[in-house]
Amino acid sequence: MKKLLSLALLGALAASVAFAENFTEINTDKAKALIDAAIEAHGGEDLTNNLHTLIIETSTKNYSVDQSRGTEAPWDTSVNESVDAIDLDNSIFVNLAAGSGGGFEFNNGTIINGDDSYQLNFRAGTVSGIAEPDYDTTSGPFVRVTPALLLRTLKDREANAHFLGETSIDDVDYNIVGFSMTVGPAISLYFEKDTNLLRRSERVFPGFGLVEYRFDDYVDKNGVIYNQSFTLYLNGDVNLERDITSVKVNEPLDGLLEVPTALVSIPEQQPDPLSRQELDDGVWLIGGNGTYAMFVDMGDYIFAAGGTAGIPDRIESLREAVGDKPIRYGMLTHHHFDHVLGVAAYEDEGATVIAATAHERIARRAAADGERLKLELVDERRIIEAEGRRIEIIDIGPTAHTEHLLVAWLPEEGILFEADHFAMPRVGPIPPAVTSTKTFAEALARQGLSVKRIVSAHSPKPGTREDLEQALNREEFQARQ
Ligand SMILES: [Zn+2]
Known part of the structure; x- marks a missing residue:
């Protein structure tokens, strides 16, 4: 009886395994056939065997959705120029990007080339080595937006590709294949049925939303399109429009791998774990990994400034120093998405969130229960005093970065907390001021604030008045020769 039962069980198992295998096989075979058809449509042998290097120049218009100076559309736009170059046989990748946006100007380069890998900053005139260059991770964003490279990667990884189904959008029929690269969420690729060309792709980022790409205006170059x-x-709204202005195939990358000798060598960025420093008696700057918040002991309670990522960890660290005092206030500097992440944490603490009046909608949207969020709005200035300590919350906007910017000003200590206008670099010289910094300095002058230390939501290193002056007086290093 026992034997019979186990045999029957085995039989049932075998049947279900066979069924599962069949289903999987049919699906992966279909995916493979679609991948082969797409490879053929995109260049066949010329794509898989005869493509060695690629140099692509682009001009991109960015829409600063939820990251503009104001809180609503139409969003601010900006244009950047970039060069991406890849050597597929030798795992070499170069990216050069220059442009502006949100009151920031940049002109940077990254070279991934084994032991000769570098991070370049042409505005500051600095270069640092990259000790552990990661070709796949660094070139990934370029590969994902370049159909020829994406298809080669898809072919290499076809063992984990799946046929996801068929669909029709605006009278065009598509087959959809899903796969994942070595890093990042799975990608769904939409191949136009008539031509087998890649037209669309999409990925879902948890907590962020749906990112869709569209590939248009295909042209032939050396047999590859x-x-x-x-x-x-991003979530259905245009976020970025790019013109590919130049495509060079199988040309050497040599010139792009050279580091201009005039650049000053600085140490490589090291990891930045969570740390806590007491800036003054009862005034802490706590953070790591690029985001920091300031906490002020008001006697019976704590005042917190800044709403960037990781507020719960920062509060936990604070409690090691001050014990169980309640956080009574959590001040938001401005409405950008990376500066309202702390709203839910302050809400959890039972704290009152302080925000600029113009940022009410965004602050409520960032809360778990926006309607019931304890919120205090500041028009121009709000003063908090306790136990002989004075904090002035001042809207010093407008700046080139945002129309309204709340800063926490401690007149007695000469400490000012701000975000996105003047962050001291962790290593290397102070770079020349960007427009955002210039308009911040103008706002400080307008308000008559004699600041001694500027504490930023994005640096563990407070800057002095002299540091700010130095940034304002430094000239930009000349652009790449
Ligand atoms: Zn910002």
Whole structure:
């Protein structure tokens, strides 16, 4: 009886395994056939065997969705120029990017080339080595937006590709294949049925939303086809429009791998674990990994400034120093998404969130229960005093970065907390001031604030008045020769 039962069980197992195998096999075979058809449509042998290097220049218009100076559309736009170059046989990748946006100007380079890998900053005139260059991770964003490279990667990883189904959008029929690269969430690729060309792709980022890419205006170069325009949609809205202005195939990368000798060498960025420093009696700056908050002991309670990532960890660290005092206030500097992440944490603490009046909608949206969020709005200035300590919360906007910016000003200590206008670099010289910094300095002058130390939401290192002056007086290093 026992034997019979186990045999029957085995039989049932075998049947279900066979069924599962069949289903999987049918699906992966279909995916493989679609991948082969797409490879053929995109260049066949010329794509898989005869493509060695690629140099692509682009001009991109960015829409600063939820990251503009104001809180609503139409969003601010900005344009950047970039060069991406890849040597597929030798795992070499170069990215050069220059442009502006949100009151920031940048002109940077990254070279991934084994032991000769570097991070370049042409505005500051600095270069640092990269001790552990990661070709796959660094080139990934370029590969994902370049159909020729994406298809080669898809072919290499076809063992984990799946046929996801068929769909029709705006009278065009598509087959959809899903796969994952070595890093990042799975990608769904939409191949146009008539041509087998890659037209769309999409990925879902938990907590962030749906990112869609569109590839248009294909042209032939050395037997491989390249799109001349690219559009990125974030949750259905245009986020980025790119023109591919130049495509060079199988040309050497040599010139792009050279580091201009005039650049000053600085140490490589090291990891930045959570740390706590007492700036003054009862005034702490706590953070790590690029985001920091300031906490002020008001006697019976704590005042917190800044709403960036990791507020719960920062509060935990604070409690090691001050014990169980309640957080009574949590001040938001401005409405950008990376500066309202702390709202839910303050809400959890039972604290009152302080925000600029113009940022009410965004602050409530960031809360778990927006309607019931304890919120205090500041028009121009709000003063908090306790136990002989004075904090002035001042809207010093407008700046080039945001129309309204709340700072926490401690007149007695000469300490000012701000975000996104003047962050001291962790290593290397102070770079020349960007427009955001210049307008911040103007705002401080307008308000008549004689600041001794500027504490930023994005640096563990407070800057002095002299540091700010130095940034304002430094000239930009000349752009790449
Ligand atoms: Zn910002």
